Amino acid sequence: MNKGVTEPEAMESGTRTSTQASTVYDRLQDDILTGQLKPGRKLRLKDLIEEYNTGNSPLREALNRLSANGMVVREENSGFRVSPANTEELMELTRTRCWLEEIALRESIAHGDVAWEERIVLAFHWLNREAQSKVDNVKHTSSEWEDHHAEFHETLISACNSNILIDFCAQLAKRTLRYRNLVEVMEYRYRHEMEEHRDLQQAVLDRNADLAVELLTKHYTVTSEIVLTSGRFD
Amino acid sequence: MNKGVTEPEAMESGTRTSTQASTVYDRLQDDILTGQLKPGRKLRLKDLIEEYNTGNSPLREALNRLSANGMVVREENSGFRVSPANTEELMELTRTRCWLEEIALRESIAHGDVAWEERIVLAFHWLNREAQSKVDNVKHTSSEWEDHHAEFHETLISACNSNILIDFCAQLAKRTLRYRNLVEVMEYRYRHEMEEHRDLQQAVLDRNADLAVELLTKHYTVTSEIVLTSGRFD
């Protein structure tokens, strides 16, 4: 509109240094993960441009990034859709996640230093606290708890000495989270997760790798099974 | 221009059903993997538009996809560059690759069926044949051998029952290949790779998981070390 004057002007939300493609990427990913955008749903460019109040190019760039991460599938010459969800994929995700996190956890336990232990203690503390406020019926967005939960699990494997592996695990965690958010019933969360996390943390701090791996694997497997029986996808 | 008649017209290369963004994606990836585009190199849009004879949008879409795969790094508001290469990353890649392929190989050996065995035999045959023609000084593009090589390793782990894991391994393979292509001296290939592949194949067909894993791990580790001592990155 104006060239020389670069009016700072009311900019939606103070997205200073970030690019538009990146913010719409974040929002899209978030909406997919939280289940706002349902699996398999066609992503019509025109609609998204309206919905996310952005332009053609940034939107397409975001979608292209998401497609490389498996969040979205690209259909050559006919646009994009949210990657479909099905039982088989959740099982595959869980299986693979157990394999990868086992390695990452063992390596972390073998090489983690004191600072790593401290980060675990802190992450557990925050998770616990959040869980407590949930029990006490304090208003909390479920996403806050999810953030702390993700943070806790990330911290456990953060000393594995491979950022690539950490990144893979993060991808698996995200894609799994989507399934959890697809089942409406939230009951499944009120099982013994607090105890599970406590025991897991203890085993890790004790450097008891075998036990820790067993607990972690069971944690993921049980969650997956609950989700599988609670929800119908595909 | 014309609608009903779809004039074929001189179209660069017969890109029928594929989109322009995808073809430039393939070419870019190829040029990065083969080392035509050196690590860390700035990717100026204007230059690439010329070089790849394409437009702004498809190019940016391709770059965005590549950035999600770690082939290219995005620098918010200042474009793209080829991901830098350094000793540490190669070591991390190799380490991670050994971990992941160990799992994938063990699973494949545990669950692979007869068809899988046949695919291995075939893949090995083609690789061997290609290697032979190399020894005989028959003209061969190095990429042909690389294709067969990749195919062989992919086949070994193809029965692991997790496409996600297979995909991760493929990513690691690609990113490792780039380092191999960075060292000009090709001598490193003329070691006992043929024997290594033969022994590996044998162990796999014998369903001797421990031996197979040992051979595979050594194969990757040795290659990595040779590359590390032959080339200087970072």
Place this chain on the structure above:
DNA sequence: ATTGCAAGTTTTATCGAATATATTCATAAC
């Protein structure tokens, strides 16, 4: 010399329009 600033230049990111491709719908032939 070094730092700070401001115009000018280059490069990136985004927009709006044009083109190519897919999809739908109606009609006709079997």
Place this chain on the structure above:
DNA sequence: GTTATGAATATATTCGATAAAACTTGCAAT
């Protein structure tokens, strides 16, 4: 009824131009 055909419509992809941001350069002050 089912399949084939072709216009009409919708949608995706790409182009060319504009705006925004980063980077450079030159000059002035310390």
